[in-house]
Amino acid sequence: MTGTFFTSLIGLSLRAPAKAAQQVLSLGLRGAVLWQSFALVTICSVLLTTLMQGALPVLPTGDSGLVIMPWTYAMILGGSLLLLSAALLGTGKAMRGSGRFHEALALVVWLEVLAMALRLLQGLLLLVLPPLAGLVGLLGLGYLFWSLVHFINALHDFESLGKSALVLVLALLGIGITVAVLLALFGVGAQGGLPNV
Numbered sequence: 644m645t646g647t648f649f650t651s652l653i654g655l656s657l658r659a660p661a662k663a664a665q666q667v668l669s670l671g672l673r674g675a676v677l678w679q680s681f682a683l684v685t686i687c688s689v690l691l692t693t694l695m696q697g698a699l700p701v702l703p704t705g706d707s708g709l710v711i712m713p714w715t716y717a718m719i720l721g722g723s724l725l726l727l728s729a730a731l732l733g734t735g736k737a738m739r740g741s742g743r744f745h746e747a748l749a750l751v752v753w754l755e756v757l758a759m760a761l762r763l764l765q766g767l768l769l770l771v772l773p774p775l776a777g778l779v780g781l782l783g784l785g786y787l788f789w790s791l792v793h794f795i796n797a798l799h800d801f802e803s804l805g806k807s808a809l810v811l812v813l814a815l816l817g818i819g820i821t822v823a824v825l826l827a828l829f830g831v832g833a834q835g836g837l838p839n840v
Contacts, residue, residue: 652753653757656757660790660793661796664750664793664796667749677752684755684756685721688758688759690713691759691762692716695762724752728751729747730817730818731751731798731810731811731814732744732798740810742798742799754791758787761784764779793807
């Protein structure tokens with residue numbers, strides 16, 4: 644992607660997420676190119692988070708923060724993107740969608756690019772207009788969910804935003820249940836710690 648195409652695609656995503664999704668899908672990203680894009684976006688997202696939060700990303704855990712290394716955060720983020728892609732694909736297929744995994748991953752990767760742009764904007768606002776940063780964050784989160792509904796619609800050729808929204812809700816519920824089961828299998832208790840042995 645050239646810089647001009649990249650910025651124009653971000654602008655199109657802001658104005659018309661459905662058209663942006665179709666443009667991302669028209670690129671036909673797959674194979675090595677798609678996985679390289681996935682890795683690059685994951686690394687850039689981790690670097691941006693690290694720069695904005697300090698030396699190490701922090702996961703909030705109640706009163707204190709759990710400090711994790713950037714490479715661990717990269718694994719968590721990358722796994723989350725893959726899990727979201729698989730969940731959106733599987734749930735959509737169950738509702739007679741026509742999407743394919745490489746298309747789902749391409750759209751989720753682009754969604755992460757938009758999320759990075761939002762975090763960058765929030766960071767800048769924290770420096771110049773701190774009161775607006777929180778509001779922009781909330782509006783941006785809503786926009787990301789709205790864009791994802793349009794992305795799902797384009798991925799599965801539903802032509803129904805209601806059906807796409809249902810796919811998103813079911814996919815997120817499925818992810819939540821999967822994560823809860825995995826945490827239980829690995830012995831993580833309700834307080835977020837490992838049980839005494």
